[in-house]
Amino acid sequence: MTKNRKFVVAMSLATMMIMQGAVSLFAKGTDGQWMSGEYHLHTTQSKDAGEKVTLTEHILDAAFKEIDLEAEGWSKAAAWELPTQTTDAEGAAFDYLVLADHLRPSFRNPDGRAQDLAFYQGLQQQIAKIKELQATGKYEGKLIFTGFEWDMLGLDHAAVGIVAANEEEMIEGIKAFEYFFSKETKDTYFTSEDVEKYGERHNENTKENTFRAVQWLKDNYPNSYVLINHPARKDGGEAELKIEDIRKMNDIAPNIVFGFEGILGNQMSNDGRGESKEVYGGADGMLAEVGGMWDALLGEGRRFFTFANSDFHFKVRKDPTGGSYSGYWPGEYSRNYTWVEGDTMNDLADALRSGKSFSVTGDLIDTLDFTAKGKTEKVEMGSTLKVQKGEEVTITVRFKSPEVNNYQTIFGTDTETTNKVAVDHIDLISGEVTGKVSQSSKDYTNPTNETTRVIQTFTSEDWTTDEEGYNTLTFTVKADKDRYYRLRGTNLDINVEGQTDEMGNPLRDEVKERPSADSINDHNYSDLWFYSNPIFVDVQG
Incomplete structure (x- = not known):
């Protein structure tokens, strides 16, 4: 028997940057394939990730x-610093990775040796190390x-990818971006020749300079991207990310600011799952709340997509009693599945931009085919189906789950949590698409749909x-208005204490005082979700 349920909303975004000349994942000329990976994680070159095990080589390993x-x-x-080793889950290794x-x-x-350089110089070392390996x-x-x-x-973080014609141009773009828009990089890291070449810096901590940076990327590196990270982390503070900030960045460069980190990294944090108080089943409120910020953006028809990341810095820093806990190794707990056509960095960027992707925790699913079909056309995630008013639209969902995921205890604590994987239910979510709002409209600051x-x-x-x-289900509806459809699924039943409400919505992840690493880990692996990107339906007549 089908259960009808309701839900609530959320928010999140991310940023990234990519290197030319990487080894191809598949041969030229192929139609494409599903690839798993992520784009937001750290190595020992980040000051707050200085563990011996976070060397570039170890992260890639x-x-x-x-x-x-x-x-x-x-x-x-x-042992507690290491990534989980034992898994029979298919596709456990990533296909792509963006540091x-x-x-x-x-x-x-x-390699973890101390130095004092500008970021762009350290990045060149990282590129050289990757090539050496x-x-x-x-x-x-x-x-x-x-x-x-x-x-x-003036805001929190984003993953930035500067996409250029070759590695030399990419490094020049990073150097210029760092010069203009990094508030952490001091003037002394640049030469007098650099100052003469670039001129005035724009690194004062104001939102206006963030908007200026997005415009700069559009003017100079238009295939780049800026993806918002942990969007709700600064809620209530001076750097709070508001929907009008997202709208403005997307208005400036919709091809660059096209997504956010909906499933957060740092899920092992003992300061709130994902280092945020607005986390619901591991998802930022922007994603999790039905009718919230993401739905408000989709309701304008914006091609704005959700992703998952580990934001890895370290796993467990000390011991089970007095330690600090951050997050999971890349591929250990969360991942994106992205359909990529081609074999270059540009192809991966375009794939993320297309919206044909889904994100998941705990390997709840590893395959998803989500389509909408009218009388003459069928489309997939990220695309738009054009139909006549009153025409039947058939939505089909096909998915698979592995038998087990990567779960194991960290310190061997007895637990009822297992590594068995099963989807309890899938929600089909829909909202009306009413058109993009202008900056002069009172709705420009409205974060709901x-x-x-x-x-x-x-x-x-x-x-x-x-x-x-393959598990297959279908749903048929008559086209009435312009709409979008998206999916979420979970291993949880309705009304699970501390995790779902009576309608099956994820509850806020509690922040507990001095939680043990195993209690956080067990909670995370008992609370698994996946989210698809949307399909749009454009009704004619």
């Missing part, structure tokens, strides 16, 4: 499951890029499973 525990550094790590150290001075090189035969067939996390001026609803909830009684293991 973990993401691509090429860990040699006998290697220098790994062998000296405490994103802070756009701040580079105090360590990729690839030359030994490591990470064959993987797409590896390097980028940065920007302290947006009152038309958004959970229009159908599906359980295992509603889907069939074929011989290949």
